[in-house]
Amino acid sequence: MPAPNHIGTTERPLRVAIVGAGPAGFFAATALLEQTEVTVDVDVFDRLPTPYGLVRGGVAPDRPKMKSVASVYAKTAEHPAFFFFGNVELGRDLSVADLMGCYDQVLYASGNEADRRMGIPGEQLIGCTPASVFVGWYNGHPDYRCAEFDLSCHRVAIVGNGNVALDVARILARSYEELRATEIADHALEVLRQSQVEEIVVLGRRGPLQASFTPAELRELTGLRHARVEVSTEALELDEASRAHYERARPRDPQRQVVELLAAIASKAPSTAVRTVRLRFLVSPVGLVGDERGRVRALRLEKNRLVRDQDGAVGARGTGDIEELEVGWVFVSIGSRGKSIPGIPFDEQRGVIANVEGRVVDVETGEIRPGQYCAGWARTGPQGLIASNKVASAQVVRRMLEDVAQGRVSDPAHGGRAAMTTLLRERGVRYVTFEEWKVIDEAEIERGHARGAPRSKLVRVPEMLDLVEMKRRGW
Numbered sequence: 001m002p003a004p005n006h007i008g009t010t011e012r013p014l015r016v017a018i019v020g021a022g023p024a025g026f027f028a029a030t031a032l033l034e035q036t037e038v039t040v041d042v043d044v045f046d047r048l049p050t051p052y053g054l055v056r057g058g059v060a061p062d063r064p065k066m067k068s069v070a071s072v073y074a075k076t077a078e079h080p081a082f083f084f085f086g087n088v089e090l091g092r093d094l095s096v097a098d099l100m101g102c103y104d105q106v107l108y109a110s111g112n113e114a115d116r117r118m119g120i121p122g123e124q125l126i127g128c129t130p131a132s133v134f135v136g137w138y139n140g141h142p143d144y145r146c147a148e149f150d151l152s153c154h155r156v157a158i159v160g161n162g163n164v165a166l167d168v169a170r171i172l173a174r175s176y177e178e179l180r181a182t183e184i185a186d187h188a189l190e191v192l193r194q195s196q197v198e199e200i201v202v203l204g205r206r207g208p209l210q211a212s213f214t215p216a217e218l219r220e221l222t223g224l225r226h227a228r229v230e231v232s233t234e235a236l237e238l239d240e241a242s243r244a245h246y247e248r249a250r251p252r253d254p255q256r257q258v259v260e261l262l263a264a265i266a267s268k269a270p271s272t273a274v275r276t277v278r279l280r281f282l283v284s285p286v287g288l289v290g291d292e293r294g295r296v297r298a299l300r301l302e303k304n305r306l307v308r309d310q311d312g313a314v315g316a317r318g319t320g321d322i323e324e325l326e327v328g329w330v331f332v333s334i335g336s337r338g339k340s341i342p343g344i345p346f347d348e349q350r351g352v353i354a355n356v357e358g359r360v361v362d363v364e365t366g367e368i369r370p371g372q373y374c375a376g377w378a379r380t381g382p383q384g385l386i387a388s389n390k391v392a393s394a395q396v397v398r399r400m401l402e403d404v405a406q407g408r409v410s411d412p413a414h415g416g417r418a419a420m421t422t423l424l425r426e427r428g429v430r431y432v433t434f435e436e437w438k439v440i441d442e443a444e445i446e447r448g449h450a451r452g453a454p455r456s457k458l459v460r461v462p463e464m465l466d467l468v469e470m471k472r473r474g475w
């Protein structure tokens with residue numbers, strides 16, 4: 001049903017801006033374009049000239065099936081009511097007021113771009129990097145193309161027990177031949193080709209039953225051609241409460257499956273693989289030790305035991321038992337949080353945009369900011385898999401449509417795509433359309449084929465813009 005003020009009709013479509021062309025943004029665009037209650041125009045903005053967010057820059061290059069969801073998003077982008085404004089950054093090229101001046105509703109799906117820190121001495125040493133930098137680097141994200149990793153050491157550590165930690169371990173453990181066949185960035189392929197790393201130690205602060213990684217990712221790690229996974233049987237001894245939890249869990253329970261998989265790994269005869277991924281539990285880094293050049297030489301680890309609070313939540317408590325583990329590089333993979341964008345209320349404690357069920361609210365008063373919404377990790381923090389965004393984004397879209405039906409839209413005086421296009425042109429912002437992105441896409445695929453890979457990414461924004469410009473001029 002159209003809104004009382006006729007917004008959402010063919011004559012006056014509902015104008016929606018989505019900030020962020022990742023999974024949450026694209027699933028929201030799809031939900032908006034597939035519904036039949038109101039006529040809608042959807043403009044999706046991204047700070048990069050390339051769409052797909054984490055699918056392009058986060059999902060590991062050796063997971064082509066997971067990346068294939070991009071073809072679903074590309075189909076959405078073909079809808080006549082869809083438009084892509086790539087290379088346009090909120091906070092740099094546009095303000096929230098600019099967006100609110102052009103659109104009835106704005107949905108922030110800008111993800112999580114800040115890393116969590118361990119907060120321990122030595123974290124600033126050379127050789128200690130957030131895992132997200134490594135992930136962005138091997139995925140050819142322009143922000144991280146200049147990152148440097150010295151893999152001339154024999155042992156590296158990964159702190160954290162989530163799926164990102166396993167992605168990093170897998171990429172470090174794969175052979176050059178395996179990596180070359182993926183869409184890994186050329187610069188990363190060359191560095192990994194020279195890698196001397198033989199042992200990759202993954203550190204979990206709690207026990208195996210509390211690990212965040214999922215059975216499918218663990219299974220994938222065990223299937224590597226040139227690396228073996230090791231875990232000691234002692235590491236798998238569950239404390240009394242964990243054992244009770246494990247025994248109560250149904251066979252399909254992911255935590256139970258993880259413990260079973262780990263037990264199978266522990267009982268395997270040692271192989272002669274070139275690389276070893278060693279999974280350790282109940283240890284926390286308490287400091288990093290540097291050498292005379294200010295580079296990481298070792299990690300100080302404290303053994304933990306599990307403790308439970310009165311609500312039954314399981315935590316890790318240090319026992320005072322400290323060891324030193326010689327390592328040449330440390331990847332910190334302990335999760336991420338949102339980055340505050342000027343003009344958007346931010347919940348500092350949770351690291352997300354302040355919201356109630358996807359409606360943006362004022363931090364102090366809790367009052368709803370009409371016409372502003374958020375979805376994906378910008379709304380919830382980092383949780384769930386790519387596909388989880390489909391349902392979650394559709395739920396936020398439902399609330400947006402409820403607000404339209406009740407006339408709770410901002411209805412700016414000037415508006416929509418035409419006004420936005422003029423504004424960006426006046427500011428000299430070179431936005432990239434979806435058609436122009438396809439030029440980049442094709443060039444990357446062609447470059448990839450020359451390497452025997454599905455794609456070889458362009459990693460510099462100016463290079464992408466030049467390519468688009470040359471095509472436009474017919475050069």
Ligand code: NAP
Pocket residue numbers: 117118159160161162163164165167204205206210211212213217284285333334335336382383384385386
């Ligand atoms: P995550 O799943 O939240 O895992 C973070 C890990 O860091 C946890 O094991 C956590 O331990 C640990 N940690 C936090 N603070 C720590 C500290 N100070 N010291 C030591 N350890 C600490 O985060 P993520 O791995 O970044 O993944 C984010 C999301 O992306 C998840 O939903 C994940 O499933 C998803 N993802 C999926 C895939 C895939 O499907 N292939 C790939 C990558 C990412 P505690 O549990 O003890 O807090």
